[in-house]
Amino acid sequence: MFRMPRTDRDKFQKDIYAYTPLADFEDRGNRWRSARGLDDSGALASQGGGGRRYTSLCHPELGAYKMENYTGTAAVVTVWLPCITGLIDPNTPGPLENQWQVAQFDLAWVSDDWRITSTGSGAYKDPPNPKDVGQPVTSYSDRASLLEPLGTGWRLFADATASRPAELEEAYK
Numbered sequence: 001m002f003r004m005p006r007t008d009r010d011k012f013q014k015d016i017y018a019y020t021p022l023a024d025f026e027d028r029g030n031r032w033r034s035a036r037g038l039d040d041s042g043a044l045a046s047q048g049g050g051g052r053r054y055t056s057l058c059h060p061e062l063g064a065y066k067m068e069n070y071t072g073t074a075a076v077v078t079v080w081l082p083c084i085t086g087l088i089d090p091n092t093p094g095p096l097e098n099q100w101q102v103a104q105f106d107l108a109w110v111s112d113d114w115r116i117t118s119t120g121s122g123a124y125k126d127p128p129n130p131k132d133v134g135q136p137v138t139s140y141s142d143r144a145s146l147l148e149p150l151g152t153g154w155r156l157f158a159d160a161t162a163s164r165p166a167e168l169e170e171a172y173k
Helices: 006-018 023-035 140-150 166-171
Strands: 053-058 064-070 074-088 097-110 113-120
Antiparallel strands (some): 064 074, 074 097
16 A cells, blocks of 8 residues: 655645635634644744644554455555644643544556545545544554454555554653
């Protein structure tokens, strides 16, 4: 499974977390950004020095994937993973938000590589959550149990781990 290129992931994250598509949600979006120290473009409003930074990363290595459909030139892959967002401030360790998500990627084989042609939530509208929803790390056996109701065929990524991501280690020093 090839990962989403950084430029596509950045655009995907900004679309989801930083920008509000409907005017009715503008106030909600402004409050969300303000609570996280972000300006209207999604960047840190004040760098403030001291190593402060905003993180918004999804971690497929902590989740699993399922090949829904495959031909030699196209594939549909569903991914279950945690996404971690929040302000990392070495002077004030604090909670980062964790949200389990299911995403579906339509892929096409183009120029000797797989390319994402579209994204969505697919057939799984409500992702399974671990008992501790705020915990982005689950054991391999817990992943299997959580995904069992969604059918067979779920696989771990080649770099699957049960270790905390770097931004969590950094945020909770």
